Amino acid sequence: FAALVFLASGTLGIISFGSEKLLNPPIQIGEGAVFLPMLSGLFGASTLIISMFSRRELPPQGETDYTLPPKRLIRGIFFGSTAGSLVAWFPGVSSAVATIIARLAIPNEYEESESEFIVSLSGANTSNAIFTLTALYIIGRTRSGAVAAIDQILTINQETMLLLFTIISLTALISYPTTILIGKKALKLFEHINYTHFLSSVLILLLSMVILFTGTTGLVIFATAIPIGMLPHYLGVRKSHLMGCILLPVTLYLLG
Known part of the structure; x- marks a missing residue:
């Protein structure tokens, strides 16, 4: 299963880097980068969605x-x-x-x-x-x-x-x-946070950033990365295997 996750994320990385020139961001700040939609989908949005459906309150x-x-x-x-x-x-x-x-x-x-x-x-x-x-x-x-x-x-x-x-x-x-001082104060703050609303807000923020800075192409990469990012959770492997999205393209590039 670890190899499956690595290959799936690696394939996504290869396709994403190959599509970098197709990015059409509504807001042009420098050059669009596929890292935002790819990594946000693999590690960010996927974890947020799983958390939203697994529990609705902070421990x-x-x-x-x-x-x-x-x-x-x-x-x-x-x-x-x-x-x-x-x-x-x-x-x-x-x-x-x-x-x-x-x-x-x-x-x-x-x-x-x-x-x-x-x-x-x-x-x-x-x-x-x-x-x-x-x-x-x-x-x-x-x-x-x-x-x-x-x-x-x-x-x-x-x-x-x-x-x-x-x-x-x-x-x-x-x-x-x-860190110790802020951590103690954060404990009191977390007690008053609605967990589901908080996760939804972060997810909407990620989605908005992907659309604004990478356009529709980035949105497709983002949407594709989310289910791949969920695989480690359901297959029982570490999410670090998702780093294949970078390791596999880089390895193939260095090998020529």
């Missing part, structure tokens, strides 16, 4: 104490950071793959496994962001959309890298207490 929310032992905390950071740094060097491989690698390395026999996985997830995303910048500086290749944007805006040299790493460090220090 009870409450504060919990952080009780992860230091040994497991360090292990989660190590596995996540290592996986994130490794995948940063490969084209078409995102931090989602790093989280899978980290997940495989973390045993599930302990009650704190979920907490340790969250730690490794954070480590993977952070290290991936750092090492994609490093890859840009060392080999001159972009490995993510954010880094590609940085490459177009800034001249990459030692001074720029030092500035970027300083910003990353400061952001990490500020985001830790800020």
